[in-house]
Amino acid sequence: MRVAFFVSFFPKLSETFILDQITGLIDRGCEIDIYADLPVQDSEAHPEVDTYGLREHTHELPIPEDGFRRVFKAPSLMVANLGKSSRVQLRSLNVFNYGQRALSLRLFYEALSCLNRKPYDIVHCHFGPNGLRGVMLREIGALQAKLITSFYGYDVSVSARHSRPHSYARLFAKGDLFLAISDTMRRRLVELGCPEDRILVHRLGVDVQKFNVSLHTPPDGSMNIVTIARLVHKKGIEHGIRAVARLVQTGFQVKYTIVGDGPLRDQLEQLIQQLGLNKVVKMSGWRRRPEIADLLAKAHILLAPSITADDGDQEGTPVVLMEALAAGLPVVSTQHSGIPEVVEDGVTGFVVPERDVTALAEKLRYLAEHPHERSRMGQAGRVAVKRLFDIEKLNDRLVEIYNGLNGQAAEKQAVMDESSAAARCDNANRFYSPTIH
Numbered sequence: 001m002r003v004a005f006f007v008s009f010f011p012k013l014s015e016t017f018i019l020d021q022i023t024g025l026i027d028r029g030c031e032i033d034i035y036a037d038l039p040v041q042d043s044e045a046h047p048e049v050d051t052y053g054l055r056e057h058t059h060e061l062p063i064p065e066d067g068f069r070r071v072f073k074a075p076s077l078m079v080a081n082l083g084k085s086s087r088v089q090l091r092s093l094n095v096f097n098y099g100q101r102a103l104s105l106r107l108f109y110e111a112l113s114c115l116n117r118k119p120y121d122i123v124h125c126h127f128g129p130n131g132l133r134g135v136m137l138r139e140i141g142a143l144q145a146k147l148i149t150s151f152y153g154y155d156v157s158v159s160a161r162h163s164r165p166h167s168y169a170r171l172f173a174k175g176d177l178f179l180a181i182s183d184t185m186r187r188r189l190v191e192l193g194c195p196e197d198r199i200l201v202h203r204l205g206v207d208v209q210k211f212n213v214s215l216h217t218p219p220d221g222s223m224n225i226v227t228i229a230r231l232v233h234k235k236g237i238e239h240g241i242r243a244v245a246r247l248v249q250t251g252f253q254v255k256y257t258i259v260g261d262g263p264l265r266d267q268l269e270q271l272i273q274q275l276g277l278n279k280v281v282k283m284s285g286w287r288r289r290p291e292i293a294d295l296l297a298k299a300h301i302l303l304a305p306s307i308t309a310d311d312g313d314q315e316g317t318p319v320v321l322m323e324a325l326a327a328g329l330p331v332v333s334t335q336h337s338g339i340p341e342v343v344e345d346g347v348t349g350f351v352v353p354e355r356d357v358t359a360l361a362e363k364l365r366y367l368a369e370h371p372h373e374r375s376r377m378g379q380a381g382r383v384a385v386k387r388l389f390d391i392e393k394l395n396d397r398l399v400e401i402y403n404g405l406n407g408q409a410a411e412k413q414a415v416m417d418e419s420s421a422a423a424r425c426d427n428a429n430r431f432y433s434p435t436i437h
Contacts, residue, residue, distance in 0.1 A: 001029070001030045001031070001121045001122065001399075001402060001403075001406075002030070002031045002033075002118060002119065002120045002121050002122075003025060003030050003031065003032050003033075003120060003121065003122045003123075003124060003402070004032075004033045004034075004035060004114075004120045004122070004123045004124070004143070004145065005018070005021075005022060005032060005033070005034045005035065005124050005126065006035045006037075006124070006125040006126065006130040006131075006133060006134055007034060007035070007036055007037070007126045007127075007130065008036070008037045008126075008127060008129075008130065009036060009037070010034050010054075010058055011045040011046065011049045011054065011055075011058075013044065013045065013046065013286045013288070014230055014260070014286075016046065016289070016319055017152075017204045017205075017319050018126055019046060019048055019049070019054075020205070020206075020207070020391050020395075021124075021395065021398065022034065022052075022054065023048050023052050023054075024391060024392070024394075024395030024398070025395065025398070025399065028395065028396070028399050030399070032054075032057055033057050033058075033059065033117070033120075034054065034057055034058040034059065035058075035059050035061060035113060035114075036058055036059070036060050036061065037061055037133075044286070044288060045288075046288055046289050047288065047289065047290070048289075059113055061109060061110055061113050063105075063106060063109040063110070064109075067104075070104075070105050070109070071105065074105055074108060077112060081112060081115060081116075085111075085115045085116075087141060088111050088115065088140050088141045088142050089108060089111065089112075091139075091140035091141065092107040092108040092110075092140050092142075093105075093107075093108060094140075097139075098136055101136065107136055107137075107140070110133060110136075110137060110142075111137060111140060111142040114137060114142040115142065119144055119145065120143065120144075120145040121145055121146070121402070121406055122145055122146055122147075122148060122402050122406070123138070123143055123145045123146070123147045123148070124148045124149075124150065125147065125148065125149045125150070126149075126150050126152070127149075127150070127151065127152055127154075127155045128149060128151055128155035128156070128168055128171065129155060130149070131147070131149030131168075131171045131175060131178075132167075132168070132171050134147050134149070134175075135147060135170055135171050135174045135175060136170075139174070146176045146177075146405050146406060147174075147176050147177075148175070148176060148177045148178070148179060148401075148402075148405070149171060149175050149177075149178050150178075150179040150180075150181070150202070151178065151179070151180055151181070151185055151189060151316075152181060152185075152316040153185075153234075153314055153315050153316035153337065154313050154314070156185055156188050156189060156192070156314075157188075157308075157312050157313055157314035157337075158311060158312050158313045158314075166193065168192055168193065168194070169193060172192075172193050172194045172195060175198070176198070176405060177198055177199075177200065177401070177405055178194055178198055178199045178200070179199075179200055179201075179202040179401075180199055180200070180201050180202070181201070181202065181203055181204050181316045181317050181338060182201065182203065182316065182317050182337070182338025182341050183201055183338070183341060184337055184338045184341065185201075185316060185337070185338060186199050186201050200401065202394065202397065202398065202401070203317065203388065203389060203394065204316075204317055204319050204322065204389065204394075205322065205389040205390055205391035205393070205394040205395075206319060206322045206323050206326050206385065206389060206390075206391055207391050207392070208326045208382070208385055208386055208390055210289070210293055210326075211293055211296060211297070211323060211326040211327040211328075212293070212297050212327065213297075213327060213328030213378065213379075213382060222253035222254060222255050223247075223252055223253065223254050223255070223300055223301070223364075223368045224255050224257070224298060224299045224300045224301075225244060225254060225255070225256045225257070225299065225300065225301045225302075225303050225364065226256075226257045226258075226259065226295060226296065226299040226301070226302055226303070227240055227256070227257070227258045227259070227260075227302070227303045227304065227305075228258075228259040228260060228292060228295075228302070228320040228323075229258075229259075229260045229304070229318070229320065230260050230261070230262045231258075231260055231261055231262030231264040231265050231268060232262050232263065232264060232309075232313075233264065233307070233309035233310065233311075233313065234306060234307060234308065234309040234314060234315055235260075235304075235305070235306060235307075236305035236306050236307035236334065236354070236355070237258060237264070237268055237305065238264075238267075238268065238271060239305045239307065239355055239356075239357050239360060240256075240303045240304075240305040240360065241256070241258075241268065241271055241272060241275065241277065241281060242275070242357045242361075243303070243305065243357050243360035243361040243364060244256045244280065244281065244361075244364070245275045245276075245277055246357065246358075246361035247361055247364050247365055247368065248277070248280055250365060252365070252368050254280055255280065255282070256277070256280055256281045256282070256303075257281075257282050257284055257295065257299075258281065258282070258283045258284065259284050259285070259286065259287050259292065259295065260285070260286060261285050261286050265283065268283070269283060292323070293323075293327070296323060296324055296327035296329060297327055299324075299327075299329055300329070300367070300368075300374060301329060301330055301331075301332060301364065301367055301368075301374070302320065302321070302324035302329050302331045302332070302349075303331075303332050303333075303360070303364070304318060304320065304321060304331060304332070304333040304334070304339070305332075305333065305334055305360055306318070306333060306334050306336040306337070306339060306354070307334065307336065307354045307355055308336065308354060314336065315336060315337045315338070315339065316337060317337070317338040317339060317341065317342050318339070321333065321339065321342045321343060322342060322385050322389045324381070325342075325343075325348055325349075325381030325382060325384060325385045325389075326381075326382055326385045326389075327378075327382075328378035328379065328381065328382050329374075329378055329381065330349045330350075330367055330373070330374050330377035330378055330381065331343045331348065331349030331350075331381070332349055332350050332352070332360060332363045332364055332367070333349065333350070333351050333352075334351055334352055334353065334354045334356075335351050335352065335353055335354065336354055339351060342389070344380075344384065347377065347380050347384075348377050348380050348381035348384055349377055349381065350363040350366075350367075
């Protein structure tokens with residue numbers, strides 16, 4: 001089976017969920033091509049990128065940033081790609097159907113990246129805006145495959161809210177299948193107009209075998225707390241730092257490691273200094289998977305204080321929650337988006353109201369004072385991950401979804417052909433053309 005992944009960045013250290021799907025599909029015999037919208041900005045990549053030779057299968061969309069250069073290059077590219085692709089190129093310039101995407105020549109350049117490639121069975125678009133791109137490319141004939149779109153967080157909370165009304169109407173009407181990573185997100189997609197009969201909940205997962213349960217206790221008796229996240233508002237890291245400060249004020253010895261990077265780094269470093277936590281909090285930047293697994297094995301608690309940002313941006317279900325549970329760690333997090341579907345309050349960790357620093361500090365203190373509860377929750381978390389978030393089982397299911405979608409299309413096509421043949425035999429004057437989604 002040939003599958004095209006449409007993503008915004010690749011490889012990206014923070015999007016391990018996409019990497020795990022790609023490598024899992026390759027392990028199951030699929031041929032994968034990756035179309036990346038923007039140049040890769042991460043200086044490092046997880047080991048699997050090189051192990052699986054994924055850079056050789058990654059195609060960056062050839063869209064010049066400079067508008068003049070974009071227009072200047074277009075005529076020569078049109079001539080170079082004449083022939084069977086001429087109609088595709090002309091359709092990509094239809095401003096009446098595709099508006100600014102056609103006027104800016106963006107759709108034209110996107111179409112060029114898909115030309116002269118072997119046909120795909122599935123086009124899997126990650127995040128809603130990439131789904132819109134996939135629908136348009138299929139409409140103009142640059143793609144012919146069945147189209148699946150996975151939604152993750154901002155594309156439901158921010159992108160849809162800040163775009164013009166019904167911005168996903170075209171996608172919902174023309175897409176074949178939509179995958180939500182939580183029941184909460186599924187409900188939001190329905191509210192946005194997504195047909196219920198074309199949505200499946202397909203959760204994110206982790207390779208449980210890559211995470212070892214450890215009862216590591218530092219010789220100085222300190223409590224190791226870790227947060228792994230992009231340094232953006234919706235991660236709520238400011239509230240996590242303030243909660244740790246309160247824990248320190250009660251006399252506990254704490255080491256708090258924040259793994260990740262992002263636009264709020266300077267602001268958070270200033271907060272750490274203001275609260276006198278320079279010797280307590282370490283901001284380590286991004287780390288590759290083996291380092292993260294080692295860090296989790298040496299930690300006692302994962303702190304994930306997610307919030308709804310002022311612009312409405314929300315999480316989906318952060319993969320790090322599942323990684324921590326797989327490593328046998330209790331999680332302290334918030335009642336945010338799909339998080340309560342991963343962290344069962346009182347069983348595998350605690351979930352408290354968003355932005356409630358007092359509640360976060362209280363749960364951290366409780367776990368610091370009750371090591372047997374940390375152990376109990378950690379064991380329950382690993383069992384839950386194996387049952388619900390095992391990436392091997394989820395990738396098996398993803399292949400079944402792909403096969404089911406193609407099989408359904410083939411079955412409907414056979415019905416259509418049979419009906420058309422019957423109509424010809426009866427000399428009927430009716431046109432039979434059911435819509436296939």
